[in-house]
Amino acid sequence: EAQVTQNPRYLITVTGKKLTVTCSQNMNHEYMSWYRQDPGLGLRQIYYSMNVEVTDKGDVPEGYKVSRKEKRNFPLILESPSPNQTSLYFCASRNLGTIVADTQYFGPGTRLTVL
Amino acid sequence: GQQVMQIPQYQHVQEGEDFTTYCNSSTTLSNIQWYKQRPGGHPVFLIQLVKSGEVKKQKRLTFQFGEAKKNSSLHITATQTTDVGTYFCAGAGSYQLTFGKGTKLSVIP
Numbered sequence: 066e067a068q069v070t071q072n073p074r075y076l077i078t079v080t081g082k083k084l085t086v087t088c089s090q091n092m093n094h095e096y097m098s099w100y101r102q103d104p105g106l107g108l109r110q111i112y113y114s115m116n117v118e119v120t121d122k123g124d125v126p127e128g129y130k131v132s133r134k135e136k137r138n139f140p141l142i143l144e145s146p147s148p149n150q151t152s153l154y155f156c157a158s159r160n161l162g163t164i165v166a167d168t169q170y171f172g173p174g175t176r177l178t179v180l
Numbered sequence: 181g182q183q184v185m186q187i188p189q190y191q192h193v194q195e196g197e198d199f200t201t202y203c204n205s206s207t208t209l210s211n212i213q214w215y216k217q218r219p220g221g222h223p224v225f226l227i228q229l230v231k232s233g234e235v236k237k238q239k240r241l242t243f244q245f246g247e248a249k250k251n252s253s254l255h256i257t258a259t260q261t262t263d264v265g266t267y268f269c270a271g272a273g274s275y276q277l278t279f280g281k282g283t284k285l286s287v288i289p
Contacts, residue, residue, distance in 0.1 A: 100279075105189070107281030108223070108268065155222055159277075168213065169270070169277060171222040 067092045069172035071156050077178045078146055086141045086175050088156030094170075095161040097139040098123065099131065101152040102174075108155070114139055115161060146179040153177075182207050184271045186280030194288050199256040201283035203269035212245055212252045213277070215268040223268055259287050 069090045078084055090097065098113035100123075110123030114133040128150055130142040139158075143150060156172040183206040193199050203212065211230045215223040227236055229245035229252060236243045242255045256263055266282040 105281070107186075108279045168225045168228060169215075169223075171224070174222050 067170065069156055069158055069170050071154075071172035071175050073175060074173060075176050077180065079180050080147055081145050084143050084146060084177075086143075086154060086156075086177070088139045088141065088172060089137050090139075090156075090158040090170070091137065092158060092170065093136065094158035095136070097133065097156065097158045099129070099139070099141045100155045100157065101125065101150075102155060103152050111141070111154075146177075148179050151177060151179050182271060182273050182276065182278045184269060184278045184280040186269055186283060188283055189281065190284050190286070192286045192288060193259050195261060196258050199259050199263070199285055201254050201267050201269075201285075203252045203271070203280050205250045205271045205278075207271075207273060208249050209271040209273060210249075211272045212249075213270045213272065214243060214252075214254055215270065215279075216265050217268065217282070218265040221265075256285075259285070261287050261289055263287055 072087045095116050099111040100108040102108050109125045111125055111129050112123050112131040114120045117133055117136050120131050120133055133139055154175045157169050159169040160167040185204045187202050211228055213228045214226040216226055217223045227243050232249050233247045234245040240257045244253045264287050266284045268282045269280045270277045
């Protein structure tokens with residue numbers, strides 16, 4: 066079954082304690098990205114990756130890091146989480162497409178609370 | 181950069197009424213995609229429109245892409261409680277997808 070998986074699904078942590086949210090896809094997609102979703106603000110892209118070892122900033126990258134060492138995995142790292150990073154996070158993947166962006170598949174989401 | 185505006189932000193309808201959400205892009209799009217997010221769920225792809233003026237239907241849902249490829253709409257005929265959720269458009273330009281903020285649909289039984 067084609068899917069994007071994220072772990073953990075729920076996380077409550079404290080300010081400053083480093084954490085990693087994992088993301089994995091089994092569709093051999095080149096493109097992967099992270100979004101955060103906040104009420105009234107829609108989906109905002111944090112980082113994206115067009116292939117292994119190629120990452121770039123999205124619209125709201127501050128306070129986040131990513132890496133893409135393997136095609137299937139794209140972890141999101143919060144080195145020193147702060148309360149304003151409390152949010153719902155989605156990982157997504159898709160084929161890069163030769164001309165236009167292809168259908169995007171989303172993971173189930175990670176609800177993060179930073180106290 | 182590319183911006184996609186979506187209106188309305190919220191819509192409350194009686195079951196059986198119609199519903200429409202609109203998207204407008206600041207630039208010409210290569211294609212536009214529509215996603216639905218059920219409460220507590222993740223966005224799920226509905227459809228993609230590529231051609232200027234294209235109209236596609238999925239049962240009670242009708243999707244349109246404007247002639248200039250800068251706007252799009254999703255119309256639901258005779259809403260049902262199963263239509264509840266947030267509908268997002270996403271405009272594609274080259275390799276980037278830019279999401280609108282979504283329209284949250286509530287259906288009153």
